[in-house]
Amino acid sequence: MDEKEETLQAKLQQVREENNALRLMLEVLSSKCRKLESQLEEINKNEQKGISSYQIESLSNHVSSKRARLEFPTVKKPLEIFFRTLPNDDTLLIKDGYQWRKYGQKVTKDNGSPRAYFRCSMAPTCPAKKKVQRCTHDRSILAATYDGEHNHSALDDSFRPSSSTPKGSSIANNLSPTIIPYDKEAMNNVFAISDWAQTNARLYEDVIPQHVHGSNIKIEDYISSVIKDPDFTTALAEAVAHIITGQHKRQSLNLNLDIPKE
DNA sequence: CGTATTTGACCTGCGC
């Protein structure tokens, strides 16, 4: 009888600890959410004033570098996609469904990491190019800037390790594309969350559906969709709980989040 | 030997 009581008390204690962890987690999530909302409000205000994200980018370049070049003067923005790689992966190769040939590398002033220049090699006449550089915020993140459109279709096994991978390639190490904002401020928030969630062994994959890849989505829309996604919220919550409790077994935390459905 | 990568040289655009 006493044994049963002890077991129950131990369970009760465990539930209390989990409850505390969840409360803390909720506070952290709420705090982050409020911060994101204020950032979005700021972005919206700027857009209402007629300052686009691209102009913000140009302005920030003016601050950081007196010789900021307007590399893409056309209305169409370059597509910038961020990829998370394994920490020990020092290559600048990304599996994005196309075959690229490297034609140059350069160290830029504003980033200690070299920038690699690639041309699409799937078709001789394809004008598509891309630049890949490690992010100054998080060196495990690769920023790929795509310029020009492909005049052919992608490989069938897009985003998957391929046996036809070029020699020396560690493309299989690349994980899912992360996000496509062209606003450094918004990107800082993404990195903050990304770093925070990185402690969790489970990386959040498949957040961005394939059809989004290749299109310019607004950061507001993206964040809105991510917040509504129960998988992402759960993964995020688990990461926070892991930090707070120091527990290594995710399954020991029975997170029963009441995630609102759309 | 063919193909991909590396890397220094060169080209181009922009600000002063």
Added chain:
DNA sequence: GCGCAGGTCAAATACG
């Protein structure tokens, strides 16, 4: 016009 920085070229090199 000059200098700087990003982008591109192409010869050398590496690799299967």
